[in-house]
Amino acid sequence: MKKDIILAGVGGQGILSIATIIGEAAMNCGLNIKQAEVHGMSQRGGDVQSNLRISSAPILSDLIPLRGADIIISLEPMESLRYLPFLAENGWVVTNSEPFINIPNYPETDAVMAELKKVKNLVVLDVDKIAKECGNPRAANMVLLGAATPYLGMDMARIEEGIESIFARKGHEVVESNVKALRAGRAVAESK
Amino acid sequence: MKKKLLLLGDEAIAMAALNSGISGVYAYPGTPSTEITEFIQGSKTAKENGVHSKWCTNEKTAMEAALGVSYVGRRAMVCMKHVGMNVAADAFVNSGITGANGGVVVVAADDPSMHSSQNEQDSRFYGKFAFIPVFEPSSQQEAYDMTRYAFEFSEKMGTPVLLRITTRMAHSRAVVEVDDSYGKKADLHFPANPMNWVLLPANSKRRYAEVLELNKKLADISDNSDYNRYIDGPDRSMGIIACGIAYNYLMENMKHGCNYPVLKISQYPFPKAMISRMASECDSILVLEEGQPLLEEYLRGILDNGIKIYGRLSGEVPRTGELNADNIKPAIGLGEVPSSVIPDVVVNRPPALCQGCGHRDVYASLNEALKEYPDHKVFSDIGCYTLGALPPFRAIDSTVDMGASITMAKGASDAGFFPAVAVIGDSTFTHSGITGLLDAANSNANITVVISDNLTTGMTGGQDSAGTGKLERICEAVGVEKEHIRVVVPLAKNMDEIKKVIKEELDYKGVSVIIPRRECIQTFSRKARQKKAQQE
Incomplete structure (x- = not known):
């Protein structure tokens, strides 16, 4: 089993919480993990990414090679496109549909969507909207993670346990509402 | 007891x-080294055992404090980003002579590819x-x-040790098996x-000779270190030396084993015998090293008339930037670097000052004035x-090193x-500007200094700032006239x-000195x- 995952977004959006939960689940499955993060200057509203590698075999490079990623999970549509050279031929792109516009020259949304539609294996969803519908607007990340779960090669139960151990200290209700958001995201992917 | 942690x-x-029983960690924040000290600051056990972890004013004070710890017989760690080594260099280089x-x-x-560095x-x-x-x-x-x-x-061995890491090591997570028991501090004891x-000349001359002897011994130890490994291979047309993390990028491409002999180096001085073996058994040598071509330059020498050597200098490996599993492919005979066209x-999304940041108001008013x-x-x-160098402000003309703003302004004025x-x-x-301000005051330089005070070390994530609450007094003490130390609040409503x-x-x-705070x-x-x- 090997999954190379690129997490993408804009500094401050919180891609690392997704990485933490997948990492937790992978560790509980007894898998090897490497997760390269971006800290420092790039976090100030710039593009950010994290390389997450999980595998039953030992992992060497901390970075995913070009055309090696099984999934790109992105909180921002244009940012998902930035890492396409890393996507494997049969890899998946799972991305939020709503642009994060903090630069004056952000492209036309239609142009971004047209480019995205060229991707063979694609899930696009409005994670903020779905999170609100679930009653937890702060769980947009979990909706996105949920939409990626069919392609992670791990049982849904392991991911839910990951959420539980990360959010446990915040109480049962917080765990439940995050799991609900996760399932809502998965439902979108499964309806594709 | 061992346990596994991510x-x-x-x-x-x-x-x-912590497991080694340090007395303290001494550091100034700097990407990608900051999390070492923060981890110790957050450790309950460190607190219980009185492990010092307060931030230092700069890397030089950090290095010197660690030497003080060492002198009285206890263990200390010093952490910094690569450019911090320049600040600590006086203490660091001389610690090679004092020993530990x-x-x-x-x-x-180190930060190859300059993700957050100059x-x-x-x-x-x-x-x-x-x-x-x-x-x-x-x-x-x-x-x-x-x-x-x-x-x-x-x-x-009676010497400090330099642990060199790079961004991908510092900021990448993996499962690590660690001891569960915490080290105990040694009893205080003084150097033999x-x-x-x-370090008076008479002592330094004696020590220098001893250090040179020790260095020979260290090279022999490198040749027998478990962290330096010679892995033989059948294809001796080329041998590959991979230093530190570069080994991973090589082996990522050689999942089923490498046909070429490989020498993995993680301990320096260079393992001379191992390198000589490769030179005598192989037709050529490829050097993969993260950062600058230190080993390659040594092997090649000025005359470059020995065995054929490939690496960053010869062009088979990129001359600058981080290595990765892709950009070393041509050097190991695996074809071209795959396309990375996006x-x-x-479009680019450069970092920017946060919305609501006081520096924004400082630059807006400065540009106007x-x-x-x-x-x-x-x-x-x-x-x-x-980041004030970028649009929309384009407000600054130089950024060179810690503290250079005041002294460069002084030089320009001079x-x-x-x-x-x-x-x-x-x-x-406080890291490196105070001495420059003293210079400026002593020669009554005609400069205007803006100390944009956000009460923290912001770029690295908001650590304590050494001068908080003391800035006006520091400026006055070095000789700036009291009536020309002006404090303002950087908010849009105060722009005029x-x-x-x-x-x-x-x-x-x-x-x-103007202090927008x-x-x-x-x-x-x-x-x-x-x-x-807390309220919830």
């Missing part, structure tokens, strides 16, 4: 330092220069194990020969406010230029007042969130 390379090093009593491990976190200098050069052994782990587990070993080694620490629709002087120059410094303005942050000011203050101080023929928006929101969480 740790950043930085955290694995911190954990190992209690174990001293200096962690230098250059990609390679700290291994400092080890070579100071005759200090260098450890360069290739995995997070090795980072933990080598840090443990480094403390033992430092005491056994206290004169080694009095769709045209994707300086409109009258179209030829003005603003010398700036290292921190979040360096040379007859007006108006020379300096913009520096509060933490950078700030502009007026700046203009008045530009008109003053001497050193003025407002808490960093990130630390402010964090505290608000923590408060809310």
Whole structure:
């Protein structure tokens, strides 16, 4: 089993919480993990990414090679496109549909969507909207993670346990509402 | 007891330092090294055992404090980003001569590809220069194990050890097996020969000879180190030397084993016998090393008339930037680097000052105030406010090294230029700006210094700033006239007042300091969130 995952977004959006939960689940499955993060200057509203590698075999490079990623999970549509050279031929792109516009020259949304539609294996969803519908607007990340779960090669139960151990200290209700958001995201992917 | 944890390379090093019984960690924040000290600051066990972990004013004070710990027989770790080594260099290089009593491990976190830095200098050069052994782990587990070993080694050999890591090691997580027991501090004890620490010429000459002898011994140890491995292969048309993390990028491409002989190096001085073996058994040598071509240059020499050597200098490996599994492909005979063209629709998204950040108001008012002087120059410094160089502000003309804003403005003024303005942050000011301000005051330089005080070390994530609450007194004490130390609050509603203050101080023929003071928006929101969480 090997999954190379690129997490993408804009500094401050919180891609690392997704990485933490997948990492937790992978560790509980007894898998090897490497997760390269971006800290420092790039976090100030710039593009950010994290390389997450999980595998039953030992992992060497901390970075995913070009055309090696099984999934790109992105909180921002244009940012998902930035890492396409890393996507494997049969890899998946799972991305939020709503642009994060903090630069004056952000492209036309239609142009971004047209480019995205060229991707063979694609899930696009409005994670903020779905999170609100679930009653937890702060769980947009979990909706996105949920939409990626069919392609992670791990049982849904392991991911839910990951959420539980990360959010446990915040109480049962917080765990439940995050799991609900996760399932809502998965439902979108499964309806594709 | 052993346990497995998912740790950043930085955290694995911190954990190992605690397990080694350090008396303290000494550091100034700097990406990608910051999380080492933060991990220790957050450790309950560190607190219970009185492990010192308060931030230092700069890397030099950190290095010197660690030497003090070592002198009295206990263990200390010093952490910094690569350019911090330049600041600590006086103490670091001379510590090669004093040697160590209690174990001293200096962690230098290099940043090839300059993700958050102004250059990609390679700290291994400092080890070579100071005759200090260098450890360069290739995995997070090795980072933990080598840090443990480094403390033992430092005491056994009587020398500080430099632990060199890079961004991908510092900021990448992996499962690491660590000890569950915490180390105990040694009893205080002084150096066997206290004169080694009095670097008068007579002592230094004796010590220098001893250090050179020790260095030969260290090279022999490298040849027998478990962390340097010679893995033979059937295809001897080329041998590959992979240093530190470069080994991973090589093996990522050689999942089923490498046909070429491979020498993995993680402990320096260079293992001479192992390298000689490769040179005698192989037709050519490829050097893969992260950072600058230190080993390659050594092997090649000026005459370059020996065995064929491939690497960054010969062009088979990129001359600059980080290595990765892709860009070494041509060098190991695996074809071209795959295409990395991104769709045209994707535009750059550079980092920017946060919305609501006080530095924004500082630059907005400064730009306005300086409109009258179209030829003005603003010398700036290292921190979040360096982003003032980018649109929409384009407000600064230089950023070179910690503290250079004040001294460069002074130099420009000395040379007859007006108006020379300096913009520096509060933490950078105490790190390396105070002495420059003293110079400026002593020669009554005609400069205007803006200390943009957000009450924290912002760029690295909001650590304590050494001068908080003391800035006006520091400026006055070094000789700035009290009436030319002006404090303002950088908010849009105060724009007119700030502009007026700046203009008045530009008109003053001497050193003025303007201190716009407002808490960093990130630390402010964090505290608000923590408060809310506590109330809930």
